[in-house]
Amino acid sequence: MRLPWPPNHALTMRQRIVILGGGTGGTMMANRLRRAHAQEDVDIVIVDRSDDHVYQPGLLFVPFQLARAAEITRPRAAQLRHGIELRRSEIDHVDLGASTVHLTDGPVLEYDLLVVATGAELLPEDTEGLTGPGWGEKVFTFYDLAGGQGLAAALAQFPGGRLVVNLVDMPIKCPVAPLEFAFLADWYLHDRGVREDVELSFVTPLDGAFTKPIASERLSSLLDEKGIELVTEFATGEVDGHGGRLVSYDEREVPFDLLVTVPLHGGAGYVARSPGLGDELGFVQTDPHTLQSRAAANVFAIGDATNLPTSKAGSVTHFEADVLTDNIGRFVHGLPLEGGFDGHANCFVETGFKKALLIDFNYDTEPLPGRFPGHAGPLPLLAESRLNHMGKLMFQWFYWHVLLPGRDIPGIPTQMSMAGKRAPAAQIQEVEQ
Amino acid sequence: MSTETIAGRAVEVDSEGFLEDPKQWNEGIAEEIAHGNGIDHLTDRHWQVVKFMRTSYLENGTAPSIRSLGKLSGVPIKELYQLFPKGPAKLAAKIGGIPKPRGCI
Numbered sequence: 001m002r003l004p005w006p007p008n009h010a011l012t013m014r015q016r017i018v019i020l021g022g023g024t025g026g027t028m029m030a031n032r033l034r035r036a037h038a039q040e041d042v043d044i045v046i047v048d049r050s051d052d053h054v055y056q057p058g059l060l061f062v063p064f065q066l067a068r069a070a071e072i073t074r075p076r077a078a079q080l081r082h083g084i085e086l087r088r089s090e091i092d093h094v095d096l097g098a099s100t101v102h103l104t105d106g107p108v109l110e111y112d113l114l115v116v117a118t119g120a121e122l123l124p125e126d127t128e129g130l131t132g133p134g135w136g137e138k139v140f141t142f143y144d145l146a147g148g149q150g151l152a153a154a155l156a157q158f159p160g161g162r163l164v165v166n167l168v169d170m171p172i173k174c175p176v177a178p179l180e181f182a183f184l185a186d187w188y189l190h191d192r193g194v195r196e197d198v199e200l201s202f203v204t205p206l207d208g209a210f211t212k213p214i215a216s217e218r219l220s221s222l223l224d225e226k227g228i229e230l231v232t233e234f235a236t237g238e239v240d241g242h243g244g245r246l247v248s249y250d251e252r253e254v255p256f257d258l259l260v261t262v263p264l265h266g267g268a269g270y271v272a273r274s275p276g277l278g279d280e281l282g283f284v285q286t287d288p289h290t291l292q293s294r295a296a297a298n299v300f301a302i303g304d305a306t307n308l309p310t311s312k313a314g315s316v317t318h319f320e321a322d323v324l325t326d327n328i329g330r331f332v333h334g335l336p337l338e339g340g341f342d343g344h345a346n347c348f349v350e351t352g353f354k355k356a357l358l359i360d361f362n363y364d365t366e367p368l369p370g371r372f373p374g375h376a377g378p379l380p381l382l383a384e385s386r387l388n389h390m391g392k393l394m395f396q397w398f399y400w401h402v403l404l405p406g407r408d409i410p411g412i413p414t415q416m417s418m419a420g421k422r423a424p425a426a427q428i429q430e431v432e433q
Numbered sequence: 434m435s436t437e438t439i440a441g442r443a444v445e446v447d448s449e450g451f452l453e454d455p456k457q458w459n460e461g462i463a464e465e466i467a468h469g470n471g472i473d474h475l476t477d478r479h480w481q482v483v484k485f486m487r488t489s490y491l492e493n494g495t496a497p498s499i500r501s502l503g504k505l506s507g508v509p510i511k512e513l514y515q516l517f518p519k520g521p522a523k524l525a526a527k528i529g530g531i532p533k534p535r536g537c538i
Contacts, residue, residue: 169499169500233519233520237510237514249510249513249514250514279501280504281501309535
């Protein structure tokens with residue numbers, strides 16, 4: 001049963017909410033909380049170390065010269081509503097006992113409630129040899145702007161040979177992005193007229209193309225149709241840039257002329273310097289349904305910064321923001337939290353030649369075929385279509401104008417819906433129970 | 434799910450040979466599963482990993498990934514692959530009598 005909401009009484013004491021990170025999750029939360037709470041009731045301070053807000057889904061297109069840095073970057077401050085204080089600083093650590101955030105240049109911020117939204121960081125130096133010889137020459141990642149731009153130059157001149165797409169280990173941001181990269185590379189090299197001179201290989205630590213069986217099977221056949229080799233259960237232990245070899249921990253080898261890698265990810269560095277806040281990878285231990293941290297009652301987490309078993313993706317963060325805004329309102333009014341988050345993720349998967357798939361899933365339901373949204377929805381699930389590709393391109397507009405301002409996308413509910421999905425025979429029984 | 438006799442004890446296993454109920458496990462079962470998967474003898478280093486996996490599962494309801502195992506178990510990843518060829522997390526879970534680790538997203 002839902003409690004009456006919003007409560008019809010003002011807060012007895014002014015509260016200060018500090019949000020760490022001004023990316024997707026932090027910006028959405030600041031804007032939603034600012035709308036939900038009067039300025040005389042709640043102060044909102046957001047901390048980030050840089051001025052640039054990058055539309056991260058756009059990074060996929062940079063290596064193929066389908067997006068330029070200027071098109072996917074906007075000023076951070078311009079995405080925030082009035083009445084939100086933006087502090088530009090690195091974070092040294094959080095003192096959970098004292099409810100304070102210590103910034104590296106000295107100041108200490110006190111908070112009544114903390115939202116951790118500092119995302120995930122790339123850790124290329126954690127893989128032996130990855131940032132050694134060949135890094136930035138024939139070894140690239142497209143997970144940051146500089147890497148994507150370097151890769152664009154390398155791809156434009158790639159004469160042919162072995163192009164290897166590799167993800168080192170999970171978890172990573174946008175788990176479908178490495179596959180999308182392989183599909184787009186196939187298209188790009190085809191258009192450049194050199195596809196026949198390139199052996200394209202997708203090397204993954206997973207036992208299939210993706211983490212979930214039905215989507216994995218569909219994506220494996222797509223790789224096969226496009227002549228992209230799939231190498232599974234490859235746990236990358238070392239990158240030998242000089243010799244052009246990926247070496248696994250169990251001593252298998254994959255040769256490459258050009259390597260596109262997705263490095264290991266971890267939480268933001270200050271999480272490890274904040275006793276009790278994160279797990280061994282620096283992700284905040286978070287309740288999967290309420291988004292309250294396990295570290296302290298007045299600390300919440302959102303987006304890639306959490307340790308939750310769902311995708312690290314903007315759509316997930318958007319659905320979380322809806323639940324978290326509600327729960328923060330409850331918390332500051334002393335009401336019990338609600339466990340409304342179901343792990344919902346909704347992702348377009350570019351497959352090249354102006355087509356894309358769509359997947360929609362949550363903690364309990366893997367991506368299934370069908371229609372979206374609902375039975376009569378225009379978008380096919382787990383099937384290629386041009387409309388899905390249009391959806392992916394349109395999404396950037398929604399990101400800046402709907403998601404970041406903290407509004408809902410009409411017709412897309414926060415909780416995943418089974419309407420329009422076709423469960424395989426073996427699962428129908430489970431779903432109906 | 435089926436019933437198998439391992440080290441003289443009838444236990445429930447899934448289609449890949451992972452124990453369904455961690456409480457049915459004992460060290461003799463661990464040794465026999467190890468033999469069946471190409472490990473002749475469980476050394477102290479093997480036991481360190483197997484017991485760590487088992488404790489983590491019983492405390493948290495999930496078993497750690499290989500990356501986490503490398504950071505937390507005191508055995509580096511390279512050595513994990515030498516001790517448990519192919520898939521250290523999966524094989525150590527099987528030997529430790531806990532369910533197959535759930536793939537991440």
